[in-house]
Amino acid sequence: MEDSALNPEQIVDEAVEYGAKLGIGEVAAAVTRERRKMLRFANNSVTVVQSWDQTIPTVYMTWKRKRAGARVENPSIEALREVMKTLKAAMDIAKPGQVEPTLPKGPFTYEPVPQTYDDRIPAMTNELADVTEEAINAALAEGARRSSGIVLTSEWERFVKTSAGAEGGDRGTNIELSIRAFVTDDSSGQGNSCATRLEDFNPKSAGAEAGRIANQARNPIFGNEGKYTVLFGPAVMAEFLGRTADFASAYSVDLGLSFLAGKVGQKVASEKLTLVDDRRLPGGINSCSFDEEGHPTQRTTIIERGVLKTYLHSSYSVAKYGGALTGSAFYVGGTWGIAPVALNVIVEPGEHREEELFERVGDGLYLTNNWYTRFQNYQTGDFSSICRDGAFQIKNGRVERPLKGLRISDNMPRILQSITSLSKDRRWIKWWEVPTPVYLPHIVVENVGITRATK
Amino acid sequence: MEDLVRYPIDSASAKGVEYAEARLHVDTGSGVTLRNGIPEPVQLARAKGIAVRVLVDGAMGFASTNDLSRESLSGIVEVAYRTAKASKKLVSKPIRLSKEKADQTRWESKSRRSLLDVTTEEKFDVLEEIEKTLRPDVVKADLPSRTLVLFDNITDRYFANTEGARIHGTVSRISLLYILTVSEPGKGTIQRIGNKGETGGWEQVEKWNLPRFVSEEATTLGRILREAKHAPRGELDLVLGPEVTGIICHESCGHPQEADRILGREAAQAGESYVKPDMIGYRIGTAAVTVVDDPSIPNSYGFYLYDEEGVRTSRRTLIREGIITEFLHSRETGAEFGVNSNGAARAVSYDREPIIRMANTFMLPGKYTDEELVGDVRKGVFIKTFMEWNIDDRRYNQRYVGLEAYLIENGGITSPVRNPILEITTPGLYGSVDAVGKNAQFEAATCGKGEPDQGAPVWHGGPAIRLRNVRLGGQRVES
Numbered sequence: 001m002e003d004s005a006l007n008p009e010q011i012v013d014e015a016v017e018y019g020a021k022l023g024i025g026e027v028a029a030a031v032t033r034e035r036r037k038m039l040r041f042a043n044n045s046v047t048v049v050q051s052w053d054q055t056i057p058t059v060y061m062t063w064k065r066k067r068a069g070a071r072v073e074n075p076s077i078e079a080l081r082e083v084m085k086t087l088k089a090a091m092d093i094a095k096p097g098q099v100e101p102t103l104p105k106g107p108f109t110y111e112p113v114p115q116t117y118d119d120r121i122p123a124m125t126n127e128l129a130d131v132t133e134e135a136i137n138a139a140l141a142e143g144a145r146r147s148s149g150i151v152l153t154s155e156w157e158r159f160v161k162t163s164a165g166a167e168g169g170d171r172g173t174n175i176e177l178s179i180r181a182f183v184t185d186d187s188s189g190q191g192n193s194c195a196t197r198l199e200d201f202n203p204k205s206a207g208a209e210a211g212r213i214a215n216q217a218r219n220p221i222f223g224n225e226g227k228y229t230v231l232f233g234p235a236v237m238a239e240f241l242g243r244t245a246d247f248a249s250a251y252s253v254d255l256g257l258s259f260l261a262g263k264v265g266q267k268v269a270s271e272k273l274t275l276v277d278d279r280r281l282p283g284g285i286n287s288c289s290f291d292e293e294g295h296p297t298q299r300t301t302i303i304e305r306g307v308l309k310t311y312l313h314s315s316y317s318v319a320k321y322g323g324a325l326t327g328s329a330f331y332v333g334g335t336w337g338i339a340p341v342a343l344n345v346i347v348e349p350g351e352h353r354e355e356e357l358f359e360r361v362g363d364g365l366y367l368t369n370n371w372y373t374r375f376q377n378y379q380t381g382d383f384s385s386i387c388r389d390g391a392f393q394i395k396n397g398r399v400e401r402p403l404k405g406l407r408i409s410d411n412m413p414r415i416l417q418s419i420t421s422l423s424k425d426r427r428w429i430k431w432w433e434v435p436t437p438v439y440l441p442h443i444v445v446e447n448v449g450i451t452r453a454t455k
Numbered sequence: 456m457e458d459l460v461r462y463p464i465d466s467a468s469a470k471g472v473e474y475a476e477a478r479l480h481v482d483t484g485s486g487v488t489l490r491n492g493i494p495e496p497v498q499l500a501r502a503k504g505i506a507v508r509v510l511v512d513g514a515m516g517f518a519s520t521n522d523l524s525r526e527s528l529s530g531i532v533e534v535a536y537r538t539a540k541a542s543k544k545l546v547s548k549p550i551r552l553s554k555e556k557a558d559q560t561r562w563e564s565k566s567r568r569s570l571l572d573v574t575t576e577e578k579f580d581v582l583e584e585i586e587k588t589l590r591p592d593v594v595k596a597d598l599p600s601r602t603l604v605l606f607d608n609i610t611d612r613y614f615a616n617t618e619g620a621r622i623h624g625t626v627s628r629i630s631l632l633y634i635l636t637v638s639e640p641g642k643g644t645i646q647r648i649g650n651k652g653e654t655g656g657w658e659q660v661e662k663w664n665l666p667r668f669v670s671e672e673a674t675t676l677g678r679i680l681r682e683a684k685h686a687p688r689g690e691l692d693l694v695l696g697p698e699v700t701g702i703i704c705h706e707s708c709g710h711p712q713e714a715d716r717i718l719g720r721e722a723a724q725a726g727e728s729y730v731k732p733d734m735i736g737y738r739i740g741t742a743a744v745t746v747v748d749d750p751s752i753p754n755s756y757g758f759y760l761y762d763e764e765g766v767r768t769s770r771r772t773l774i775r776e777g778i779i780t781e782f783l784h785s786r787e788t789g790a791e792f793g794v795n796s797n798g799a800a801r802a803v804s805y806d807r808e809p810i811i812r813m814a815n816t817f818m819l820p821g822k823y824t825d826e827e828l829v830g831d832v833r834k835g836v837f838i839k840t841f842m843e844w845n846i847d848d849r850r851y852n853q854r855y856v857g858l859e860a861y862l863i864e865n866g867g868i869t870s871p872v873r874n875p876i877l878e879i880t881t882p883g884l885y886g887s888v889d890a891v892g893k894n895a896q897f898e899a900a901t902c903g904k905g906e907p908d909q910g911a912p913v914w915h916g917g918p919a920i921r922l923r924n925v926r927l928g929g930q931r932v933e934s
Contacts (some may be wrong), residue, residue, distance in 0.1 A: 024860065026679035034910040037538060040906065042720045045547040049538035051518040052806055053531065054504070062497075067495070073482075073502035073521050083499050090497035090575040099495050126541040133545055148722035150906055156932070182721040185849070190723075244651045256646075257602030263896070301562040314846045335488040335604055337496040371726075372845035376856050376874065377646045379636065384854060388726075405852055407845070432724040432906055451876075454926050 006075050008033050011057045014160035016380060018081055022088045026103045027065035028338070030163040030331065031075070032056050035155050039128040042135050049128065058292065058331035059339045061087060062103070065096035067316065068208065068338025095344075099319040104295040104368045106165030110338035113173035113298075115283035119196040120345050121157035121173040135179045135191075135207030144189075151203070152176045166294025172196060172388050176287060177203045178431040180389070181210035186220055186404055188236060189213025193306040194430045194437060196283050213368055216402065223391065223403035223452060228422075229364035230448040231394065236408075238429035238438035239385070239450045240415065243373065245277055245342035245436070248310075250317030252378075253426070258270040259381035259413050260308055264323075268308045269416035274348035275303040277312060279327060283429060286343035290327070293338060297327035302342075306417075335395070346437045347440035350422025354442050358398035360421050361444055364400060366392040367382025370445035371406065371433045381412035384451070405424035409450040418446045456623075459523060459616040463507045466532040468617055475532075476550060476616035479503075480805035484608035489577060489582040491601050497575055500608070504805030508529055511539040513549020517788075517805040520685065539876060553789030553796050553840075555766050557618040560659070562760040563625040565753065566656025570607040570627055573588060573657045578605050581660060582813040584836035587668035589635075596677025600636035602903050604658075605629070605667070612763070620765035626758065628654050630899055633669055637676040647672060647678045647842065652899025652912065653760040672849050677857055678869050686860065686875035688928040691878065694863065696826050696920050697896035700818050700916035701836050705902070707881040708746045709813040709915075711850035712773045713799070714788035716811075725904045726848025729881060730779065730838055732792065740777040740885025743821060743920075747772050750814030751797070756899040756914040757814035764809050768798025773816075776892065777885065783811050800812060803909045810905045818917030821891030828892055828921045835863040853879045887925050892918035912933060 010030035028271055029332070038050045055075040057379065061068050061084070068087040072079050113191030124131075131151050139147045154174040161167045162445035176194040191209035195201040232240075243259075252258040260268060269275075279297035281287050290296055301309050314329035318341060352360065372383035387406040392399045421442035430437040460477040467475030482502040488495035504521035505528065516539025518531035582603045591597050607629045614622040632654030638644045649672065653659045695703070710716065719727055732735075749770040750759050762768055764786050772780050784792065785800035788811065788925040800809035829837060838857035846853035857875040861868045877889075897916035904911070 001525040001528070002460065004522060004524040004526065038906070039532075040720075041545065042718075042722055043547075044545075046514065046542040046545045047550075047720050048515040048517055049515075049535075049542045050855065051531070051534045051538055053518075053520045053522065053527070053534075055521060068497045070499040070501065073500075073504060079501055079503070079633060083501055086499060087497060093574075093576045094494045094579065097495070106679065125538060128538070129545045146719070148719060150723065159893075178723055182722070185727065188463060203641060254568065255602055257634070262850060299791075333486075333498065333500070333596045335486070335490065335495045335498075335602065337498055371848060374845050376843040377644060378643050379646065382843070384843060384845055384856075386845050386852070388848055405847075407852070407854060409854075432908070451854075451878055451928075452569050452881070453854075453878045453880045454928070455879050455887070 008157065008159040010228050011080065012159050014077055015059050015080060015227050015270050016051055016140045016161050016163050018105055019061060020085055022084060023087060024061045024354045026061065026163050028060045028103055028293050031060050033157045035122060036150045036152065037128060038150055039132055039133055044144045045191040059084060060331065061089055062101050064197065065100045066091045067097065067337065069331065071331060071333060076327050082138050087140060087319050087330060101316040101319040103162050104166060104291055104325060106162065106294055108288040108294065110168045112289055113280050113282060116172040116196045116287050118173045120198050121153050121175050124153050131177065132202045135177055135203040136230060139181035139205030139211030140380050142208050143183060143215035144211035145183055147181045147210065149179035150179065152386050154290060160290055160292055160294050162294040167409045169261045170289045170292050173290065175201050176430060177206050179207050179346040180212045181214040183214045183218050187214050189217060190389050192333065192429060192431050194285055194428050196285060200283060202337055210307065212307040217390040218402065220402035220404035222405045225451050227447045228450055229361050229446050230442065231361050231366045232445060233368040234427055234429050234440050235441055236367050237443045238434045239370055239373060241275060241347060241437045242345050242438045243414065244436055245275060245302060245345045248312055249275060250311040250313050251310055251336055251339035257378040259379055261379065263308050264310060266308055267306045268413065269303055269306040270419040271306040272350065272422055273303055273306055273416060276301050276346040276348045277342045281344055284344040285430060291329040292331050293329040295327045295329065296324050300326045303321055314338055314340045342436055345436055346436040349424050349426050349441050352421055352423050357423055357444055358394055359419055361394045362397055364394045366394050383412055384409040405452045407451045408448060409451040415445055420444050420446055456613045460613050461507060463528050463532050464615050464617055466529055466651065467507065469507050470536050472509045472511050472536065473616055477507045479505045479506060481611040482608060485646045486604055486605045487578040487582065492586050507535050509535045509539055509787050510550060512543055514539040514543045515544045515550050517808045525778045527805050535913050536845040550787055551790040552786040554794055555786060557620040557702055558767060559621040564627050564654040564758050566627050568657040570609060570629060570656055570831040577925065579607065581665060584666045585669045585772065587667040589673055592679055592769065594670055595635045596673060598640050602634040602882055604632040606632065615623045615767050616765055622761045622765050624759065624761055626654055629654060631665060635673055635676060637673065637680055639754060639808045641681045645676050646678055650899045652756040653754045653834055654756060655754045659754065677874065680857060682869040683873035686836060686872040686927060690926050692832045692921065692923050693925055694832065694835065694837040694919055696839035696919050697916050698898050698916035700920050701847055701898050702844055703884065703913040704746050704816045704917055705813060706820050706846045707850050707884065708773050708855055709748055709816040712783055714782040714792060714809045717782060718788060718791060721904065724733045724906045730847045732843040734779050737777055737779045739774060739775050739882055741888050742776045742884055743888050743891045744777045744885050745819040746753060746774040746775055747815045747819060748813050751899045752815050754814045756912050760891050762800045764796065764803040766796045766798040766801040771797050783813065785809065801911055807907065807909045812904065812911045813902060813913050815914040817895060817915060818891060818920065820893050820895050820918045822891050823892050825884060825892055825919050825925055827870055828890055828919055829863055830866040832863045833865055836872060837863050837868055850883050877925065877927060879925060887922040890921040892920065894918050904917050
């Protein structure tokens, strides 16, 4: 057996102190302690219940135009010191980079974001099965025969301390249900609900939605290739616009993997689209009060009425590209260590009721879900993505018949420019294929390329 | 380390569970990056943690932590036991495990020079040698964006279960990730994201001859951008290179023959399968098609000898001469199908449950030279590499968009073509293969599955193959 793991405050203190001893210019240390439980189910039956209790320190160091970082899933002083010493030795021999990033100068006052913690969520154990049963029964009541999915609860605490004087702690809870219901193998629907507090969590409506779509999708026929006006359900556009927010990260731009590169100040989307990363949204799924460089979080408008306003930034990207910090710096690994990421992607609402959007489509398609989006070229945005779950033909403003075998084959900048209408009502989407939560409406896009297999 | 896995097993046994296992992972890894010739942050990854699984009256509980104190280990056994028990009311079919031999053994991937002995300086030297060969005067193209990353990782795993299995395995793995963007005035850009990866020590990197390998990739991209014309559309013959054969075998053979997908366990995530439990013996392709998955190939990127359920693994023949012959199994699906596990349950880290995964999936070579495959095509396209691809969640409707591709005219390869699109069903694809080449090659990749997601290191490959009378087409917005 080993000694008990250090507590998070001890770890961040030790990292900053040891960094000073090693003579490293700047150190940002963060620790996330997370306790999660996930019940997985398939065919209306539980397949496994998983639980985690993890303390994950990260350390990021800058010195003489050099950077280094580590994730240390071994919360002991020995492991932390070994890693920092090894990083210092690597920095000693590494050639300097182009710019000298400077960590945000503290101290800062962090205002907690309201409605992000509910102590009933981490206490749930037997209730995971109750929640699952409620969702499955709601799907069955709508005509589904079998359902699969997950219920996830999470309680997290995060601590940060930097050599630049930032120091703070934060905490939150999440609960998430994702359910996919089937009537037959090729008629399925998905629903989800996620929240930071139990009163905003609705497993029954998620199950009912999944069951209702699956039932409507019975006996699908193969659709045809062509260009269509498409009403995208929130799940599809959550995937596309979540990726768009990722493309707005200066990290993606720097890697040469973004069609938004060099376009700050330019019109990159229809004027109907305003896209925000709001880490301070009360009750926001990933809302938090500081990033892992110790900078306070904020609401950042990425695209305003179609115009790209800013990239998401960390201290390094500000030093390299200019602009202002956006409180977006988190340890992601990759090639930067700490990099800007989107956490709560928000799409401003439109003016239409959902039913009106079907009328506005007239003749076209209604696509409720997708997966497996892959790009041919990230700079041009050429991509394809597979339609999944209910896909429907719309004729004269009404759902005519379910379809199958369809693929969205298009160009992401063109999709963004071709948004014509958005609904008033919005909802959170977060599931396996959409890891960053997105709060958004139904959205209509014109001239969407659709293909399918022919042999 | 032995006591760290034995203690939770003993604790679980004391609670009267049907079965328990404990698995300790110790990971040591690093990443070194050169971006447009400038070093990016050196990165290290360390992890040391443990997972337990318990079977309680047919319900499965899993718990994991990186706090290895006695109190914490007791805690995860208790929570796995308690949550499994609480879920019993919703377990309609009790989970059982196939009976397997309880081995006590030690296995490892062989290294001549340990990755732990390689300095950061040496790693940067390799990347800088590659960088030198990417100059415009060398590759005859402008590369405004170049990212080169060397990742290495050593994982030590200790496994124990209540049946007496004790397995200690060590895998050392190294890979190069390269992201290249070539630009040409008036022609736009073209991108390639590629991997080279194997298990073993630093000697693998030395034998790859990376400067030449990456430089040739860049030169080819420049040529495509300058010279490639629109790909033809319509019905024609195709020759697919080993890289395309490999992704096909992975996506539309390996995945649909994972028994957990067949049973619907991944329905809400990576999806289900067009393959049904009674399809052993079903013809899915021509007699030219034999696809295997073999974790035991030395130095392969997906190498292992025992899976994370302590089961010895070996080659699995998924399709033999066009007929579905075997599924990939864990102990849970083995019991469900009335067969033994074939050692396909992998967990990528201490905090992930073992689930069914591929390792090294490839089509077995046939008897044709590449010249013979092309020589018998009057009008067609040779797709050597790809960039964009995807497949539906039943693994039936798939698409591969060529990156390096050429026209075949009257038995010979002629001019390069841009973005040929093959969009085809699984039986349509395997049913069109009339000839398989002699020379197999492999690509390293990371395969995603499970919730929470597990990115598993895999290889896929095979030889070049020929498809008769398939439709090349699709619809693309010209950007």
